[in-house]
Amino acid sequence: MNRRFLLAGLSLAAVAACTTNSARIGPDGLPLPQIYRISDGDADGVMFRMLDGVNSLRAAAGIAPLQFNDRLNAAAATHSRDMAIQNRPWHFGSDGSSPLERARRVGYTGQILGENISETYETELETLAAWMGQPDTRAVILDRNATLLGFAWHQEPGGKLWWTLVTGRI
Numbered sequence: 001m002n003r004r005f006l007l008a009g010l011s012l013a014a015v016a017a018c019t020t021n022s023a024r025i026g027p028d029g030l031p032l033p034q035i036y037r038i039s040d041g042d043a044d045g046v047m048f049r050m051l052d053g054v055n056s057l058r059a060a061a062g063i064a065p066l067q068f069n070d071r072l073n074a075a076a077a078t079h080s081r082d083m084a085i086q087n088r089p090w091h092f093g094s095d096g097s098s099p100l101e102r103a104r105r106v107g108y109t110g111q112i113l114g115e116n117i118s119e120t121y122e123t124e125l126e127t128l129a130a131w132m133g134q135p136d137t138r139a140v141i142l143d144r145n146a147t148l149l150g151f152a153w154h155q156e157p158g159g160k161l162w163w164t165l166v167t168g169r170i
Helices: 002-018 040-060 070-086 099-105 124-132 135-141
Strands: 111-120 148-155 161-169
Touching: 040 124, 040 135, 040 148, 070 099, 070 111, 070 148, 070 161, 099 111, 099 161, 111 124, 111 135, 124 135, 124 161, 135 161
Parallel strands: none
Antiparallel strands: 111 161, 148 161
8 A cells, every 4th residue: 555655656756857847745755735826817717617516516416507697706706805804714794794695785686595615725626525525515506496606716815715605596
């Protein structure tokens, strides 16, 4: 077993040495985690990877896909920035607002069904996988009543990401 890890680590080190992206290798021979930076040019890709990921999981469960809603995206963006300001992941805004109140403020008139949040240095798909690993956040993603999705993030200068995903329906 250790021999496999050693071989895998050496293989990764060899591949890393061949690339221009000099990944740092930890004492176990595996690459150390790197900060996931999202540039302005990456924003659309991040959005659609999350939507595709959510819809793939819903399809595997036999559930209809979600569509982005601009107003829910705006509510999610507001909450991601607010969590960063508060320096804590929670469902209430610094003014005590709920997901429903934040959605109403941006003109959303449908029903809010759920909200997932995260404070992490991980990618959108790693965050989605973590949400799927918990029954309460998985239930938000796989809610059969949901038809709409709002998704956004705020990245601090140091790289920490604050993710917000909101589901709803008209």
